[in-house]
Amino acid sequence: MAKKKKIRVAFRKNRQNKPPRKNFNTGRQDPQLDLADLPAAERVSGKGNLTRRRTIVSREDDDHAGSLVRAVDEAKCLRGRVISPHGGECLVQAESGARYECTVRRVMKSLANNERNAIVAGDRVLFKPVGDDQGLIERIEPRRQTLSRRVRNHRQVLVANVDQVLIVASAADPPLKTSLIDRYLISAAFGEIRPIICINKADLVDQVELQSVVGLYSQLGYQTLVTSTHLGIGLEDLRRALCGCETALAGQSGVGKSSLINAVEPRLNLKTYEVSGETGKGRHTTTNARLLELSFGGWVVDTPGIRQLELCDVVPAEVEGFFLEFHPFVRRCRFPDCSHLHESACGVKRAVVEGYISAIRYESYCKIRSDEE
Ligand SMILES: Nc1nc2c(ncn2[C@@H]2O[C@H](COP(=O)(O)OP(=O)(O)OP(=O)(O)O)[C@@H](O)[C@H]2O)c(=O)[nH]1
Ligand SMILES: [Mg+2]
Ligand SMILES: [Zn+2]
Numbered sequence: 001m002a003k004k005k006k007i008r009v010a011f012r013k014n015r016q017n018k019p020p021r022k023n024f025n026t027g028r029q030d031p032q033l034d035l036a037d038l039p040a041a042e043r044v045s046g047k048g049n050l051t052r053r054r055t056i057v058s059r060e061d062d063d064h065a066g067s068l069v070r071a072v073d074e075a076k077c078l079r080g081r082v083i084s085p086h087g088g089e090c091l092v093q094a095e096s097g098a099r100y101e102c103t104v105r106r107v108m109k110s111l112a113n114n115e116r117n118a119i120v121a122g123d124r125v126l127f128k129p130v131g132d133d134q135g136l137i138e139r140i141e142p143r144r145q146t147l148s149r150r151v152r153n154h155r156q157v158l159v160a161n162v163d164q165v166l167i168v169a170s171a172a173d174p175p176l177k178t179s180l181i182d183r184y185l186i187s188a189a190f191g192e193i194r195p196i197i198c199i200n201k202a203d204l205v206d207q208v209e210l211q212s213v214v215g216l217y218s219q220l221g222y223q224t225l226v227t228s229t230h231l232g233i234g235l236e237d238l239r240r241a242l243c244g245c246e247t248a249l250a251g252q253s254g255v256g257k258s259s260l261i262n263a264v265e266p267r268l269n270l271k272t273y274e275v276s277g278e279t280g281k282g283r284h285t286t287t288n289a290r291l292l293e294l295s296f297g298g299w300v301v302d303t304p305g306i307r308q309l310e311l312c313d314v315v316p317a318e319v320e321g322f323f324l325e326f327h328p329f330v331r332r333c334r335f336p337d338c339s340h341l342h343e344s345a346c347g348v349k350r351a352v353v354e355g356y357i358s359a360i361r362y363e364s365y366c367k368i369r370s371d372e373e
Contacts, residue, residue, distance in 0.1 A: 072126060072138040080135075082123040084290040090119050092127055092135060093291075102127050102135040121289035121301050122160040122246070146191040147248055150310040159248040159289055159301050164194040166241070168251035168260065171226075172204040177252070178213065179364040183309040184250060185222070186322040186368070190314055193248075196223045196241055200256040203228040216358050220325060229256055229263040239264050239296060246299045248289075253305025258286055261302055265294055270302060316372045320348075323365050325357055341366055 080092040080100065092102045104119055119125070119140060127135040143160040150156070159165075167184040169176055181197060188195040197217050199210060210226055217224045225241065227234035241247075242264065249257040258270040271286070289303045320326050320340065332347025333340070340348040351357040 077126040077128050084288055085119045100135040102137050104137045120157045120160050145193040148312045150312040155312045158303055162246040162248045165248045165250050166196050166198050168198045168255045168257050170201040170255040174254055178360050179367055182364040189322050198225045200227045202226045202233050203231045229259040235263050242298050244297045248301040250303050319369045
């Protein structure tokens with residue numbers, strides 16, 4: 001039985017700024033409207049923005065230690081899935097399949113204090129319908145799997161409750177960055193999502209060149225696909241990997257995430273970056289994470305590309321735990337708390353020299369470990 005618990009949350013004042021006036025007839029303003037606005041906008045108060053607190057009742061779910069779930073009148077609510085959040089609003093699909101444009105209660109934002117977004121694509125929510133196609137989100141269910149990153153000391157959840165993440169990299173343009181793949185692998189393991197690696201734009205390089213990378217990750221036990229949306233390579237394998245699952249596509253901007261979705265499901269016709277003479281890496285064509293249904297079964301989430309993935313909640317000493325191939329060699333280190341960076345008599349470093357551990361992965365480990373220090 002879940003325990004009830006009262007918690008105090010800080011919440012921002014509701015009407016701090018004047019609401020944007022919907023009356024665009026600027027020439028002659030309604031004098032009554034001005035008067036009605038005044039008291040709210042100019043209320044005198046010595047308290048700061050976050051000094052007001054409010055007590056809300058929540059239920060502490062035993063399955064999700066530490067997570068807080070608002071107690072709400074479930075009979076008046078519908079269950080749904082967040083398809084795409086945008087600003088303070090989001091599109092929610094109810095279990096019936098009907099879609100609602102929902103706003104998020106301010107208190108939900110306060111509960112998500114330490115996170116960058118209160119609501120993310122894939123969230124399961126309870127919402128109160130308002131009219132036929134609008135609603136008010138009352139509760140976000142605890143997230144099971146999440147893919148997150150750190151942005152200025154805040155956790156940004158990129159997507160929630162998906163089965164797997166397709167880590168997309170490109171063989172060239174932008175160049176293949178295995179350290180970014182390794183970061184995503186850590187983030188996926190941390191968020192309990194199964195990773196699949198996909199190296200796209202295979203048409204731009206000699207296939208033989210890719211074999212070392214594909215071999216490396218396959219040997220480590222990760223499913224690794226090679227694709228080209230231009231030549232139609234690997235698309236049947238990709239379809240098979242996506243079929244019946246909920247998959248988030250993640251990776252740098254311009255690697256071809258939206259193009260891959262279009263290739264397996266042309267009717268979606270997602271916007272992709274048009275090739276032009278201009279060069280540059282941060283084009284960021286997709287700007288919002290969005291859930292899309294696949295006609296052959298399953299869902300995909302197209303996420304905006306990111307330049308860097310700063311890990312969230314992973315402490316430096318734990319980084320080695322995500323490099324599975326290091327495990328047998330850690331026993332050979334002289335110091336029990338060996339960081340495998342500068343120590344002498346390090347079993348991991350010796351395994352790199354002896355060829356048991358790939359130098360690429362070791363470099364990546366050093367980079368991630370020192371970045372997280
Ligand atoms: N040569 C080659 N180019 C490709 C391939 N797949 C996609 N592209 C091109 O790569 C560019 C970027 O593709 P997008 O699908 O927009 O990339 P994205 O990963 O969705 O990028 P963001 O939305 O910015 O994160 C486009 O010009 C595509 O035509 C491929 O297999 N081979
Ligand atoms: Mg895109
Ligand atoms: Zn060591």
